[in-house]
Amino acid sequence: MVMGDLMLNLKAVYARAYVRLKGLLREPHWSIAEVTIPLLSLSAYVYMYTMLGAPSEYMAFVVVGGAMLAFWSNVLWGMSAQLYWEKETGTLTYYLLAPASRMAILLGMAAGGALNTTLRSLSILMVGTLLFPVEYNIVEPVALLIVFLLTVTALYGMGMLFASLFLLYGREATHIADLLQEPIYLFSGIYYPVLSNQILPYAVRLVASIIPLTFGIDAIRLLLIMGKGMGDIMLHIVGLSLLIIVLIPLAYIALRRMEDTSKRHGRLTLRWQ
Amino acid sequence: MYAVETIDLSRVFELKGRRILALDGINIRIGKGEILGLLGANGAGKTTLVKILSTLLLPTSGSAYIHGHDVVRDAKYVRGIINLVSGGETPGYGMLTVRENLWLFSQLYGLSSGIARERIEMLIRDMGLEQYRDVRMHRLSTGYRQRLNLARGFINDPKVLFLDEPTLGLDVINAKHMRRYIRDWVDADGEERTILLTTHYLAEAEEVCDKIAIIYRGRIVAYETPLALKASLSDGVSIQVELLSNRTTKGSIVEEISSRDGVLACMLVPSQNVVEQGDHGGNARYDGSIDGLTRLRIMLDDDSKIPDLVSMLVMNGYRVLSVRRDQPTLEDVYMRYVGSMGNEES
Ligand SMILES: Nc1ncnc2c1ncn2[C@@H]1O[C@H](COP(=O)(O)OP(=O)(O)OP(=O)(O)O)[C@@H](O)[C@H]1O
Numbered sequence: 001m002v003m004g005d006l007m008l009n010l011k012a013v014y015a016r017a018y019v020r021l022k023g024l025l026r027e028p029h030w031s032i033a034e035v036t037i038p039l040l041s042l043s044a045y046v047y048m049y050t051m052l053g054a055p056s057e058y059m060a061f062v063v064v065g066g067a068m069l070a071f072w073s074n075v076l077w078g079m080s081a082q083l084y085w086e087k088e089t090g091t092l093t094y095y096l097l098a099p100a101s102r103m104a105i106l107l108g109m110a111a112g113g114a115l116n117t118t119l120r121s122l123s124i125l126m127v128g129t130l131l132f133p134v135e136y137n138i139v140e141p142v143a144l145l146i147v148f149l150l151t152v153t154a155l156y157g158m159g160m161l162f163a164s165l166f167l168l169y170g171r172e173a174t175h176i177a178d179l180l181q182e183p184i185y186l187f188s189g190i191y192y193p194v195l196s197n198q199i200l201p202y203a204v205r206l207v208a209s210i211i212p213l214t215f216g217i218d219a220i221r222l223l224l225i226m227g228k229g230m231g232d233i234m235l236h237i238v239g240l241s242l243l244i245i246v247l248i249p250l251a252y253i254a255l256r257r258m259e260d261t262s263k264r265h266g267r268l269t270l271r272w273q
Numbered sequence: 274m275y276a277v278e279t280i281d282l283s284r285v286f287e288l289k290g291r292r293i294l295a296l297d298g299i300n301i302r303i304g305k306g307e308i309l310g311l312l313g314a315n316g317a318g319k320t321t322l323v324k325i326l327s328t329l330l331l332p333t334s335g336s337a338y339i340h341g342h343d344v345v346r347d348a349k350y351v352r353g354i355i356n357l358v359s360g361g362e363t364p365g366y367g368m369l370t371v372r373e374n375l376w377l378f379s380q381l382y383g384l385s386s387g388i389a390r391e392r393i394e395m396l397i398r399d400m401g402l403e404q405y406r407d408v409r410m411h412r413l414s415t416g417y418r419q420r421l422n423l424a425r426g427f428i429n430d431p432k433v434l435f436l437d438e439p440t441l442g443l444d445v446i447n448a449k450h451m452r453r454y455i456r457d458w459v460d461a462d463g464e465e466r467t468i469l470l471t472t473h474y475l476a477e478a479e480e481v482c483d484k485i486a487i488i489y490r491g492r493i494v495a496y497e498t499p500l501a502l503k504a505s506l507s508d509g510v511s512i513q514v515e516l517l518s519n520r521t522t523k524g525s526i527v528e529e530i531s532s533r534d535g536v537l538a539c540m541l542v543p544s545q546n547v548v549e550q551g552d553h554g555g556n557a558r559y560d561g562s563i564d565g566l567t568r569l570r571i572m573l574d575d576d577s578k579i580p581d582l583v584s585m586l587v588m589n590g591y592r593v594l595s596v597r598r599d600q601p602t603l604e605d606v607y608m609r610y611v612g613s614m615g616n617e618e619s
């Protein structure tokens with residue numbers, strides 16, 4: 001029974017991830033736009049830093065930030081808004097109707113989104129590296145891989161949580177996504193270092209670290225550009241792990257709450273509708 | 274063991290501080306191999322019942338079982354052996370093909386790839402979707418998307434299939450084809466397959482169903498075979514009368530007529546501009562008047578009573594504009610089982 005459940009849920013995760021990848025890859029012109037547009041905005045920062053005569057590693061900072069930003073957009077629009085859209089089109093009901101776990105559906109969405117965005121993010125990184133005078137200094141590739149995986153897991157954990165919350169809180173969802181889109185540039189240091197720099201006040205940096213992207217970008221920069229090793233990013237690893245431990249169960253709870261609300265009240269949303 | 278059984282099933286909705294009793298003590302038993310038609314007007318409670326039986330909604334009180342499994346406590350087991358198709362809905366992903374969409378849904382039931390492939394091909398054939406097999410869903414017309422949705426409903430070879438107004442939006446031929454298909458599907462394995470179908474149309478229920486349950490304001494008011502239902506109507510004549518009057522109390526005409534000898538039932542026919550009253554959860558108000566024009570539907574035990582009835586109306590100061598004999602309709606069934614419907618706006 002338990003094995004049967006596991007198989008069923010793995011199939012559901014796989015199917016949900018597969019169609020997500022397939023669907024997105026089927027629209028290649030979108031993928032091109034999604035690589036080109038971030039490159040345009042990050043090139044503005046590259047030129048700005050060049051004019052200001054900033055240290056050369058700032059070019060690499062910007063390219064890495066731009067590449068990682070792709071994940072944040074996908075978490076907001078590809079995850080959170082996606083589930084909401086699935087409710088609107090009536091597809092969500094048929095997920096709830098099936099015996100597969102709801103978490104499996106959400107995990108599948110996350111896995112598909114993460115894989116797809118990794119491809120896109122790597123493209124941004126590669127093109128950015130070719131276009132601008134960027135230099136990398138990698139000492140511990142394994143540490144880099146670990147930090148990257150932890151960052152993506154934490155980000156999609158947050159995406160899964162948002163997805164359920166968006167459903168509960170109704171059609172204001174897109175406004176919330178909009179609101180979350182902008183501050184990320186400031187707090188998470190997409191185009192400049194935040195954590196390892198003392199520019200922003202301590203309180204702001206503390207709040208910023210709730211967003212997995214902040215830890216992730218900072219650690220990846222240290223490992224990819226500054227030639228640092230595992231020993232220098234222990235704080236980041238602990239932070240990201242804590243985020244994962246908190247976010248994924250929260251996502252699970254929110255999803256349960258969403259289903260419970262729908263069964264109890266005959267509607268999915270708590271308010272605004 | 275019944276395929277579907279409900280015991281005193283009730284459901285209350287709270288809407289802007291008002292309590293709506295959507296289901297009021299429903300007791301039904303559907304045997305394996307049966308198709309039950311659930312017939313009822315808008316807001317009668319059909320979808321609410323279907324949602325509870327398919328684990329999407331909790332009952333307020335009472336219980337429901339699918340193959341002996343409680344829909345609340347054993348929800349996960351129940352989900353594995355049921356499926357639901359709501360007419361007019363077209364779930365799935367526009368950028369995926371017909372086959373891919375079906376495959377996705379098959380995986381939510383854990384179907385092995387061999388069985389999934391076989392069943393998808395079979396359903397594509399059965400639904401006449403062959404030429405759209407590898408076409409993305411967003412290129413399909415609404416009717417074909419609905420066929421795809423119907424195919425999805427069979428993907429786990431459910432033991433109990435719920436069809437909520439499945440022919441909604443389908444043309445006559447397709448609707449007919451669908452009814453034929455579901456009848457054959459059940460008959461192919463009468464030990465294991467059962468359908469609950471909701472509809473507004475008596476004819477549709479008659480055509481495919483073994484039994485018909487009439488639901489009215491959350492209650493089952495009749496539960497019979499189509500034959501028995503028809504027989505209960507065949508002893509009467511239905512007529513539609515149009516009157517002009519300046520009297521304002523519509524209820525009293527209905528009462529006057531209802532109390533006459535030979536009148537089995539009488540009700541006001543809602544006019545085109547039905548007033549949404551909403552104090553009974555959106556049930557239409559049966560107010561048959563536009564500017565003094567009143568339409569009545571009357572069932573008499575014998576057509577020789579028609580002249581008497583007309584002269585009574587004229588004597589009472591009504592202008593009779595037309596009298597027309599009608600085929601028995603859903604309204605007539607209601608009238609017989611629900612009684613007069615002119616003045617019960619509780
Ligand atoms: N989520 C809800 N919240 C509040 N009231 C609801 C909700 N769902 C249904 N109702 C009310 O419950 C009653 C029964 O609705 P239901 O949808 O079951 O009717 P129905 O027979 O399916 O009607 P239709 O033929 O229009 O589909 C109606 O009065 C409706 O307004």
Ligand SMILES: [Mg+2]
Nearest residue numbers: 319320321437
């Ligand atoms: Mg309905």
